[in-house]
Amino acid sequence: MNDLAVLVEKPKAETAIAELTAEGVYDDTRKVREHDGKTVELPVTEEPTGTDVLDVIEQVSPEPRLPDLEAHLRAQGWSEDELDLAPKSWAVIGSVILAQFEDCPRKEEVGEALLDLHGEADTILSRDGISGEHREPETTVVAGSGDTETIHTEHGTKYALDLRKVMFAPGNQQERARMGTIVEPGERVLDMFAGIGYFTLPMARAGAQVTAVERNPTAFQFLLENAVLNGVTENIDAYRVDCREIEMDQPVARVMMGYYDAHEYLDSALAALEPGGIVHMHETTPENRLWERPVGRLREAAETHGCRVEILDKRRVKSHSEGVWHVVVDARIE
CATH class of the missing domain: 3.30.300.110 (Met-10+ protein-like domains)
Structure with a gap:
């Protein structure tokens, strides 16, 4: 058979293309096209072995795809x-x-x-x-x-969202995935700005027990939906409240602060953290103030709590605007 294609459900097409590409069988010289109201035809060079598909067909009159x-x-x-x-x-x-x-x-x-x-x-x-x-x-x-309602999949984590109503930053993909690799099963985590579950979901899927706080009512509803969608309801305690108002019943091992103005909430973060716990603070910082400003803010907040800071890692996530970077500082607070 020539001009092979696989049939997949439309909501799963994005994930299937990534998997077919990883297998080395996705044919990007032909167009993806609708098969019926619920499925699409993804062109392949040979029958895949590691991607879940509904069927393998031979395309009739395949259409070439312009390169860009x-x-x-x-x-x-x-x-x-x-x-x-x-x-x-x-x-x-x-x-x-x-x-x-x-x-x-x-x-x-x-x-x-x-x-x-x-x-x-x-x-x-x-x-x-x-x-x-x-x-x-x-x-x-x-x-x-x-x-604009859809389900987006990254590294196995599914995000249901409406892009007219809630934010989604594509450039944060590696940081979202990373958080799912560094937590330990059973580890207690506070996510102060959970949104629809950007960081909460990868951590919960890795087995962490996450207290997820989000005050935006629309994002909060998607957070609850996504906990069900990913099968992690037992790993997430979700609260719709300002994160400065949450009272933890016991300290946490890790605090996630995925918000550009996270430094304004450091007092609440450090109050929730157990001795030797880790904080992940996001910020937008001008190039000429890397890394003095974010690290200085962490040290200043820690000093008011009688704590010292050990910087574990500093990362540029992406460019925010000309001369300004979205960065993350990981720090252990003793």
């Missing part, structure tokens, strides 16, 4: 100046593609081209900013069905 967005737009007659304004990167989050369009012309054409490139997606969403007390995303549907 630029090729699509050139084929539609875009000028060099217009191409310079097109998005240079985007993220596939479940069945939604999230991109920043800013001054891009003919946004709908770009959206349709992205849908053509990523047949597993059905909605293109423009990320326009963040607003409000609960840091809610400002978005615009650019192309596709407009359905």
Whole structure:
């Protein structure tokens, strides 16, 4: 058989493509296309052995896939100046593609081209900013069905979310996965800014007992849903409250602070931590203040509690804006 394809359910397409690629059998020279209302055809070079699929078929009249967005737009007659304004990167989050369009012309054409490139997606969403007390995303549907509810899978962790209502940072993927590798089964953890379960879920899946705190009501509902979706309800105690108001019945071994202004909450974090416990503090820091500012904030807060700080690790997660980095400092507090 030539022009093989596998059938998978639409919500599982993103994960299946990653697994097929890892197997070395995914054929990115042909388009992903819809098979029926519930399934898609993912082109493969040979029958996979390690990816769960519904069926293997031979595609009828397979369609070649242009290699990238630029090729699509050139084929539609875009000028060099217009191409310079097109998005240079985007993220596939479940069945939604999230991109920043800013001054891009003919946004709908770009959206349709992205849908053509990523047949597993059905909605293109423009990320326009963040607003409000609960840091809610400002978005615009650019192309596709407009359905922004989806399930996104990373390293086996499933995140149900609505990208019109809650934030999701694709650039934090490695940090989310990392937290699932460093906790111990049974370890008590406080996640002060749990959101939909960004860090809570990988830690709970690794066996940690996580107290997850989130005050945004929409994010909190997805947190509860995701605990069920991942089968970790027994590992998560979830509270919808300001994290400064939570009272722990006993100290925790680790505090997760996945919020850019986490330093403002260090007093509460250190009060919840057992002697020798670890804090993971996120922050946005100008390049010229790495690593003096985040480390200084940790040391200053620890000093007020009569504690000393041992810096275990310092990491740049991603660029936040020009000259500013999203960073994490891991520290043991004695």
